[in-house]
Amino acid sequence: MSLAASFRQLTSPQRNAFLAAFLSWSLDSLDFFLLVFCLPAIATEFHSGVPAVARSVFLTLAFRPLGALIFGALADRFGRKPILIANIACYAAVELACAFAPSLGALLILRALFGVAMGGVWGVGAALTFETLPKQGRGTFSGILQEGYAIGYLLAAAAFGGLFHFVGWRGLFILGASPLLLVPFVLFRVQESPVWLEARRQRSLGNAPRLTLAQFRRYLPVFLFQTLLMTAFCSFSHGTQDMYPTFLTKGMHFAPGTVGTLGVIASVGSLLGGFVFGTLSERWGRKRAIITAALLAIPIAPLFAWGGTPVLLALGAFAMQFMVQGAWGVVPAYLTELSPAPVRAVFPGVTYQLGNLITSWNLVLQTTAAERIGSYSPVLAGTVLAVSLTLALIAFLGRESRGTDLTPA
Secondary structure, eight states: OOHHHHHHTSOHHHHHHHHHHHHHHHHHHHHHHHHHHTHHHHHHHTTOOHHHHHHHHHHHHHHHHHHHHHHHHHHHHHOHHHHHHHHHHHHHHHHHHHTTOOSHHHHHHHHHHHHHHHHHHHHHHHHHHHTTSOSTTHHHHHHHHHTHHHHHHHHHHHHHHHHHHHHHHHHHHHHTTGGGGGHHHHHHHOOOOHHHHHHHHHHHTTSSOOOOHHHHHHHHHHHHHHHHHHHHHHHHHHHHHTSHHHIIIIISOOOHHHHHHHHHHHHHHHHHHHHHHHHHHHHHOHHHHHHHHHHHTGGGHHHHHHOOSHHHHHHHHHHHHHHHHHHHTTHHHHHHHHSOGGGTTTHHHHHHHHHHHHTTTHHHHHHHHHHHHTOSHHHHHHHHHHHHHHHHHHHHHSOOOTTOOOSOO
16 A cells, blocks of 8 residues: 555544654654764864763763653653643753753753653654554554654754754754744644543543552563663664764765765665565564564675765665664554553653663764774674674564554453
8 A cells, every 4th residue: 555545544633643743753853863963063162072972962862761751651641642742842942952052061961851852752652643543554654653763864964964054053953943833733733542532531430440560560571672672773773873974074074065965865765664664564564574674784784884985875874774764664563562551652662762771872882982993984884783683683582563452451
């Protein structure tokens, strides 16, 4: 079924819920990657090395689990829609404040706060989406939703390539406040999750008791598996994305326009990969789609890291992100299907962000290693090999979830 046909089958409330989650995640990703593209410029202004500024990325990733827990728990308690609105407003406001950071220390604090706000969006948006959409075609919409992350990268790359020369990194962070424009759409056009509303009705009748500690213990194996899986996934994406602009800027000595263009090309590969493998997961199952994409990234690593020319590096970046985000395209549906109903807004978001926390020092380690050996290419290629094999193994050990009924028991 084509993408257009899939959307035509949705009702207006279903389309609006999906768009709200997709756009909030896309703009959240834009705000995250604006920093990644501006690392060398920020280091220059604050008279520090890139690894020192890279700690701001570490802090963002490290504080995301806290945001996932806070906003996810609030969404399970008060509803998906109002908490998504609050979440969007919070991360946009902090991004704007970053534009006026007077020092590196202040920027580090603000990026930690941004991490809290960023951490809640994915889990709340995924719960709203998959509790609203029909079961059929869930994998396709999972792939599209997750690629909001790639859209954010694309927008950040385009903004950096086209605007950095004129407005600098601070001007780009002012642009990062644009998600506030999304709030009226969510407020007036998006309806609450029907699954959450039914669960609230059941609770009011005394038929659905609140989550207890004993219930959480019963869910612990699922929680631990999701955390391990998302640790591998976060290493896969951040290991191939976060250092890449610095590799192009400092390692290849490309101009901002070239760096931005390569970022856009990589993002196009991400978008296509997420849609293709998300759709394939409807036929193959979630596990097989993840494993296939992860393993196919390995033979692309030499071109990705040692392409040498802009054309060859563009091909490598496109193919690599096709596979990386191809595997990631399965994640929203897979985690949502694996998560028990009482914690569906908490488990996916928290386990996702715990994966980010565990791998949060990744960029610092990568840039430090690259500067010590005098080359970024071996670090990029080695990361691909290690995390691809690890992700494929963990996914193989998990259970299949395609077609899971998400209605409350």
